[in-house]
Amino acid sequence: MFRYFSVTDARLAVLTNGVVYQFYSDIERPNKMDDKPFFTFTMDAIKPADIRTLEKFTKAAFDIDKIVQEAGNLKTQSLIRQELEKEFAEPSDEFVRMMAQRVHGGRLTPAIKDGFAKLLAPAIAALIRDFVNERLSSALKASSPVEDLPVGASDDPSDGDGIVTTQEEISGFHIIQAIASRLVDPKRVIVRDAKSYCAILLDDNNRKTVARMHFNGITTKYLGMFAGKDETRHLLSDLTHIYQYSSAIEARLRELDPSIPA
Incomplete structure (x- = not known):
């Protein structure tokens, strides 16, 4: 692929095994493909940030100059992340020494350094866990409390009996409401339960x-997304996979409320 890249006018190259996708460009030297990709994602572990990056490669948003310009930043961020992951998993001597010198006021003996090395990884893990919990708490606070959920039956009075809003439906609603809160006031997003969805x-x-959340199946759950009046159901193996449809949810909100900026 390196040879093909240099003899064509291509500015981008994608290498994949069908699961892992690596995006390359010529950031370091013109017309010569970089040794390392500027963006990588895996199909079995797509993150919301990956989806936002991939949106730039869609036909409607594709701008080769902007992509190449941002590729340098993406590559640097990726390399920084890799180094941080290494340091967080197994802190290097340099990292341990730097942190110990900031915290310890006295002489840095080998014993003190070893003590810091043992404490550093658990401290980092605890810090990340606290950040995650804080983000989750903020997202839940932005959503309506469970007891105050605006849950109702469908418009058909005959559906008024036997409707039970499950915890999974409430959790799914919270996820969709959190996604929608990027564009609209969360209070505008309401859940209305019916027997079939x-x-x-x-x-x-x-x-x-x-x-629509079709969660009544014993073993299968589907998320129904709309384009106009047409509904397409997507199989969910886990509730968190709803985040993979963040772009579709945002697009639907813009369709329903044209005043939302693009």
């Missing part, structure tokens, strides 16, 4: 369906 509505209007 649980609808997520904008402004409590059944003509403004953002998504």
Whole structure:
């Protein structure tokens, strides 16, 4: 691929085994493909940040000059992340020494250094865990409390009996509401339960369906996404996979409310 890259006008190259995708460019030297990719993602572990990056490669948003310009930043961020992951997993002597010198006021003996080395990794893990918990708490606070969820039945009075909103539906609603909060006030996003599905509505209007959660199956759960009046169901193996449809949810919100900026 290095040879093909140099004899074509291509500015981007993608190397994949069908699961891992690596994106290359000529950031370091023009017309010569870099040794390391500027962006990598795996199909079995897609993160929201990956989706936002991939959106830049869609036909509607594709701008080769901007992509190549940002590729340098992405590559640097990726390399920094790799080094941080190494340091967090097994702190190097340089990292241990730097942290020990900042915390310890006296002479840095080998025994003190070894003590810091043993404490550093657990301290980093605890810090990351606290950050994650704080983000989760903030997301839940932005959502309506479970007891105050605006849950209702469908418009058909005959559906009024036997409707039970499950904890999974509540959790799914919180995820969708958190995604929607990037564009609209979370209070505008309402859940309305029915016997066959649980609808997520904008402004409590059944003509403004953002998504539907089909969670009544014993072994299978689907997320229904809309384009116009057409619904497409997506199989969910885990509730967190709803985040993979963040872009579709945001696109649907813009479709329902044209005043939302693009």
